[in-house]
Amino acid sequence: MQASGRVLVCDSIDQAGIDSMKRAGLNVDYKPEIKADELVKTVRDYDVIVVRSRTKVTKDVVDASNAKIIARVGVGLDNVDTKAAEAKKIRVINAPEAASVAVGELAIGLMISLARSIPRADAEAKKGNWIKKELMGSQLSGKYLGIVGVGNIGRNIGRMAKALRMNLIGYDPYPISKEFVSETGMIVTDLDTLLESADFVTCHVPSTPETKHMFNAGRLAKMKSTAFLINTSRGEIIDENALYEALKSGRLAGAALDVFEVEPPTNKQLISLPNVVCTPHIGAQTKEAQELASTVIAEKIIQILRGVI
Structure with a gap:
């Protein structure tokens, strides 16, 4: 079963996850250098926001969005305003198992x-x-x-x-x-x-x-x-x-x-x-961990949009 929706990837993630989302039928825009002001202006056009640690999903970003999902390709969620997301009934997911x-x-x-x-x-x-x-x-x-x-x-x-x-x-x-x-x-x-x-x-x-x-x-x-x-x-x-x-x-x-x-x-x-x-915050910086985090997040996004989970 195909999934539908637009996905904005705001940070650099492994290509495997992007490929998985595209194969599932999602329209993926990859903007790993997007700035905060541009994100606030464009986020309303997307169903899913995907970030790593660079992008801060602030209350301003959340309030401007129409997203169903905010996905963090990593362990923590400290760069996501989870309370603001919860208030708008936006699902917030991450990949704690990957790293x-x-x-x-x-x-x-x-x-x-x-x-x-x-x-x-x-x-x-x-x-x-x-x-x-x-x-x-x-x-x-x-x-x-x-x-x-x-x-x-x-x-x-x-x-x-x-x-x-x-x-x-x-x-x-x-x-x-x-x-x-x-x-x-x-x-x-x-x-x-x-x-x-x-x-x-x-x-x-x-x-x-x-x-x-x-x-x-x-x-x-x-x-x-x-x-x-x-x-x-x-x-x-x-x-x-x-x-x-x-x-x-x-x-x-x-x-x-x-x-x-x-x-x-x-x-x-x-x-x-x-x-x-x-060391410069390299805990999860292995090829294996980044590929796993990207594919785990992609699969969670696909399943949520299909209504499976």
């Missing part, structure tokens, strides 16, 4: 990079500096990994970390899967206890008013001075100035950040620290 492996693998890679000073070792070796004696690292095996937010991504990381013989500690305001806890032997506890106990802390929570600066000076002070903090979720959950002070003073051993309060990051003093590893 869980890619983000999980990056988080593990960042942990190893911190534990073994891989970025520094690479940079110095290329300069001709043989600093072997300065690079005494630590193993992940036997260490305690604190996972803050034990959803799809958090559970994937837990399974990978368990394969590395790490011990798991988990915190989530929502119930954690009993099957996962049984499978991995995860210790479920409160956030403060997790921070006091973990050698590595990895964050996987959405950006909400409740999570903004959840890692503030007080929380960072609870962590071990030998601990490492990894954030591949949303930059707003960490108070970057507090993190800078903790890292500079030695109250925290190191941090790896894939996300920042402002992107590209403007907090140069933080990202310039030698015990900070930075």
Whole structure:
């Protein structure tokens, strides 16, 4: 059964999803560089708005639209005014399942990079500096990994970390899967206890008013001075100035950040620290994850417009 409707794709997405929508009979306009003012002017002509993280679907955009669906090709929905959409009875969908492996693998890679000073070792070796004696690292095996937010991504990381013989500690305001806890032997506890106990802390929570600066000076002070903090979720959950002070003073051993309060990051003093590893929000930037996210969203759009779901 063919679907009908006009789709505006506002950001760069994998071609597989676009092809799927076209095969289903949808009229797809691909405008990955569309500006906010143009979006407000043209959005009324579309039944579906598809975005990644660049485009902000503000209340102005929602109010100007006649859309049935707003689709985010990714995990979070913090760039979509979901309350405004709900008020207009617009379906808001995303693809949280698509990036869980890619983000999980990056988080593990960042942990190893911190534990073994891989970025520094690479940079110095290329300069001709043989600093072997300065690079005494630590193993992940036997260490305690604190996972803050034990959803799809958090559970994937837990399974990978368990394969590395790490011990798991988990915190989530929502119930954690009993099957996962049984499978991995995860210790479920409160956030403060997790921070006091973990050698590595990895964050996987959405950006909400409740999570903004959840890692503030007080929380960072609870962590071990030998601990490492990894954030591949949303930059707003960490108070970057507090993190800078903790890292500079030695109250925290190191941090790896894939996300920042402002992107590209403007907090140069933080990202310039030698015990900070930075990546430019590449958690979901794998060919496999982008193709899967695009095709998952396309299929959801098609099924909704057909009245199946």
